[in-house]
Amino acid sequence: MSSQPGEPASVDIDADYKPLRDRVRDELRRRIIDDVYPPGTRLVENELASQLGVSRVPVREAMRALESEGFVKTVPRRGAVVVELSAQDVEELFDVREALEVLACQQAATRATKADLRRVGTTLARARKALASGDRLALGRANEAFHDEILKLSHNDLLQNVLHPLQGRLHWLLRQTGDPYDLIEEHTALFEAISSGSADLAAEHARQHARLNREIVRRLLAERNQSASSA
Amino acid sequence: MSSQPGEPASVDIDADYKPLRDRVRDELRRRIIDDVYPPGTRLVENELASQLGVSRVPVREAMRALESEGFVKTVPRRGAVVVELSAQDVEELFDVREALEVLACQQAATRATKADLRRVGTTLARARKALASGDRLALGRANEAFHDEILKLSHNDLLQNVLHPLQGRLHWLLRQTGDPYDLIEEHTALFEAISSGSADLAAEHARQHARLNREIVRRLLAERNQSASSA
DNA sequence: TTGTGCAATCCTGTATACCGTATCCCTAGA
DNA sequence: TCTAGGGATACGGTATACAGGATTGCACAA
Structure with missing residues (x-):
């Protein structure tokens, strides 16, 4: 025109x-x-x-x-x-999240551009800085941003549309449980796997990360429920 | 009360x-x-x-x-x-579908009850009958029902909520392309893998089935586009 | 002939008012 | 203490209005 x-x-x-x-x-x-x-x-x-x-x-x-x-x-x-997320809801959330995030990371490994990777690198740096300065809130936000960006690297619109709301609920859950853990090493490793361009390596790291994450949340929820039942 | x-x-x-x-x-x-x-x-x-x-x-x-x-x-x-599904949309649909249907079949293998399996068996029988009598419409419906039921066997509400609409679009697509293929052997094999109770076996079959399905749709779309461009 | 500008029209996005009815909550009575 | 009744509340849906962006068609100019 x-x-x-x-x-x-x-x-x-x-x-x-x-x-x-x-x-x-x-x-x-x-x-x-x-x-x-x-x-x-x-x-x-x-x-x-x-x-x-x-x-x-x-x-x-x-x-x-x-x-x-x-x-x-x-x-x-x-x-x-x-809604109040039940234990089963949480398990289902992690089930589906794992399956989709593995796919996202596989596709990210083969499709991400240099500019994409630079952007994620910046986010990781922000997370490191937040951790160093003890700013838990900023750290949480940076970790959320990390996952959002990985998702974008997949260059798969449908995957983004499906997974994004699930991540929203996950972030919500993590804020409820206090999100008191350090994921930076994990994220860095995942980022490097994606950067390497190997879909298999990225998938493996994504799966491992999702499972570790699930374990941590399980523990946190178990603690919370114990203290709740003793009240 | x-x-x-x-x-x-x-x-x-x-x-x-x-x-x-x-x-x-x-x-x-x-x-x-x-x-x-x-x-x-x-x-x-x-x-x-x-x-x-x-x-x-x-x-x-x-x-x-x-x-x-x-x-x-x-x-x-x-x-x-x-919407008009673009070639990329279709690829993304199959990407996500494969990831989620593999999960669904894994969970179905470990969670399905005898009654669940009987129900699916009935649906498969219906499909066989439709194939034998050459009723393409009924065959298509039975195949759609098969996938819906497998999904239910996973006993995973979130997975159902996420995957069901995708299957809806997939069925839509298959009706557009004519859905002219015989999936019963495939479905029977998948059903048996789930019945065996082995998550790994079920996953393998699900993946194989999803990929075969994708190939068929790709071919159909390629044909359609060729005949469209020659008009 | 081909484009361009403008006006009429269409349709969405939002507001407002209103109704029937299911649900909830509180109270009075057994 | 438990139950039944009755009013208040809020959802689901209808009808209507209207501002303004989007589309279309037409007249007019190049």
């Missing part, structure tokens, strides 16, 4: 336009993850709508999205409640 | 109640799969609403659901269009 060579493909006047429903969804998801709405909280459409200064329609649509992401459960005619 | 032993957990006056949005979603999905709305068709809220005799709200919610299932693509302020 009228676009000059070198310019982005389309005109995109409104590239950053986001429907209200999506902004509401993001805000509610954030509140759930940040424990503003702890598990068990009822999410009442009218309350949220007036609180956010929007009508019920976008709130309803946001709620359906959060339901399909697994953050809330809707019982027909009773409304939506923030 | 007040319920007597042996009675269902709750009174369940309305056990089969389904929100309108879900029924609309199912109906629209059916129409897409049955090619009533071929790829590229614009889905206009008002039209569908008046056609189905409902208001716009449930139609909108159904559309979002179909979007997250990957049947339609919506561009903000421009509306929803039935």
